Amino acid sequence: SLFDSPAERYLKARQSVQRFTVTQLGECWSEHRKYVVHSYNFFLFPSTLGLTDVEFTLSASSIQFLSHYGFDYSKFLRDGIPYMNEVQEKILSQHLLAGSSKVSSALDRDVLKKAIDEVTCWIVAAEEEETMILQDLNGYQMFEVQLVLRKALQNVWTQPLGDKKVMVRKVSPQHRQLLENSPYDYCRKELVLLSARGFTNLFQTLVKAKKPLVGHNMLMDLMHLHDKFYKPLPESYEEFKRNIHNLFPVLIDTKTVTKSIWKKCPLPRVVNLLEVYEVLCSNLNPKDSTCPVIALASDCSRYAEKKSPHEAGYDAFLCGSVLLKSAHLLLCRSTDDAVEADPSFSQYLTVLAEYLNKVNFIRGGVSSINFSGKDTPCEHPPALVVHVRGWPGLNERQIYEEFKPLCLFDVRRLSKNQFIMLSNKFKHVRLVLRDYKHHPHLRVSVYRHWRHSPRVNCLLQVSGIVALWSLLAFVLGGAPCCSL
Known part of the structure; x- marks a missing residue:
């Protein structure tokens, strides 16, 4: 809604x-x-190792x-890479330190029970250094089975085979002590956490790299x-902005860039990223000879043969391509001289400077959110107020x-x-003021805060009453007294 401030919109989006x-992430x-x-x-897919079972909503229209x-x-359901944020990682770390393990999946519990039954039956007659193989263990089941067996049986050692x-x-218990926390221990806390973090490891690598992060209409992405890879979203909008800026000091939203270009260049109006x-x-x-050449690597060459809109990797390719082509267009328009051959990315960043972190x-109430400063309000057309008469x-x-x-x-x-x-087009305001000038039930006028605001009206009414009582008190208090 055009009535939304960035903070109000953030709180709405936070719930979603x-x-x-x-x-899927591309x-x-x-x-x-x-x-x-x-x-x-x-x-x-959300991490399930040692955590409370994660719940999430599915939208029928989105499906x-x-x-x-x-x-x-x-x-997505079978092979999704796990992830967790810092709060979830801390909880899992505490569980691992305490030696407690919680299996939240009913399927994993069944697999675990079967494995324990097999091992307890086998170990009774087994000799030291004798081995057995557990099979058909997927994902976290590999860790969960090992952690539970080691905790329950002091005379076993486990090792993943792939x-x-x-x-x-x-x-023997003595041999077990030597193996624990040694390089041969594949269930060390740091290795379990590394696996449980999953995609979060790559996220943390991106954060450390401090490279520009590019997206298209990227507020919800951020x-x-x-929320998923760093920390649960804070209630404070300003805190969210600070956190994102610390994680990614340079943001480039191609929607912000192309909106500006479309105002400056005679290009047809488009709606989505693929059309841009x-x-x-x-x-x-x-095109000119200095225009950047963009080629797909062999491992993703299918994108050159077939469009795959709304596939994350393809959208990422589109986004990067739009950025380069937009930056080159801005570079060409920024100088009367010919652009030098093979412009560097730093030159592109220079012409994109006014769009960075926006x-x-x-x-809404602003055209863009400034992650490195204060948000600048939009210059919207004046608001209109509709007074209803005879239309209950x-x-x-x-x-x-x-x-x-x-x-x-x-x-x-x-x-x-x-x-x-509220409208974001001046011509719409003029049109309504003209066409509803003589409407029998709807009187439309430009909104004036001092005249139309209920709070101002209430304040004026209260002030009027106070002034009237003051006047009466003055008049009555100042009247001459009559004595008998």
Whole structure:
């Protein structure tokens, strides 16, 4: 809503981010001078090792949308890479230090019970140094089986063999002590945490690298990155901004960049990232010999043959390509001289300077969120106030539908018979003021805070009453006394 401030929108989005999970994340790396693109898809699934069972919401419309674009739900559910934030990692670390292990999955509990039964039956007759193999263990089951067996039986040692197998060896207690926390111990706390962190390890590598982070309409992406891989989202909007800026000092939102370019250049209006990419690759955007050459590496060459919109890796490729082409266009427009051959990325960053750390804010009180400073309010057209006469029971939705055929406004109730409307287009404001000038039931005028605000009106009424009582007290108090 145009009424939303960034802080209000953040609190609304925060609730959504906390309910949903990340199913797929795409990353795109490129090598200069010729930009050779390596694009990756990561299917993600919340970590379950030693943690309270993670719950998340599924939206029916989102499932249909992703299914339409070929999203592999089986891979997401079966092979998703685990991840956790710092709070979850701390809880798991405490469990490991205490030697306690909690299995939250019913499937894992069944697998664990079967493995324990097999080992306890085998170990009774087994000789020292004799071994057995447990098979068909997936993911965390490899760790969980080993941790539980080692805790329950002091005369066994376990070792993963790969290919979903774990070797169990009968050993003496003395031999067991030598093996524990040695290089041969594959269940050391740091190794368990490394596995449980999963994709978070890559996230932490990106944070340490301090490279520019590029996205398209990336506010929700940043919120998910913070919540899923760093820390739960704070209640404070300003704290969220500070945290993100500390993690990623340079943000580039291609939506912010292209919005500006589209105002300066005679390019056709487009809606989504793929359309932006296609326009910038078309003849509508003149090419020259200095234009960056973008080539897909062999491991992701399928993107050159077939479009894969809304696949994370493909969208990452589009985003990086749009950034380079947009930056080159801005570089060409910034100078009257010919652009030198093979411009460096630092030159592109220079022409992008005014857009750095400004993330697009969709339809709200600011045009972008500034992660390295204060947000600058938008210059919206003046608000309109609608005064209703002779049309009882009218609500916000009905007001919206009334004006919808003419133009789009965001509507909020101001008082019982008044509504305030906001638009981001001056022509819409002029149109409504003209066409509703003589409407029998709706009187539309420009909103004036001192005149239309219920709080100001209330204050004026209270002030008037106080002034009247003061006047009466003065008049009555100043009247001459009569004595008998």
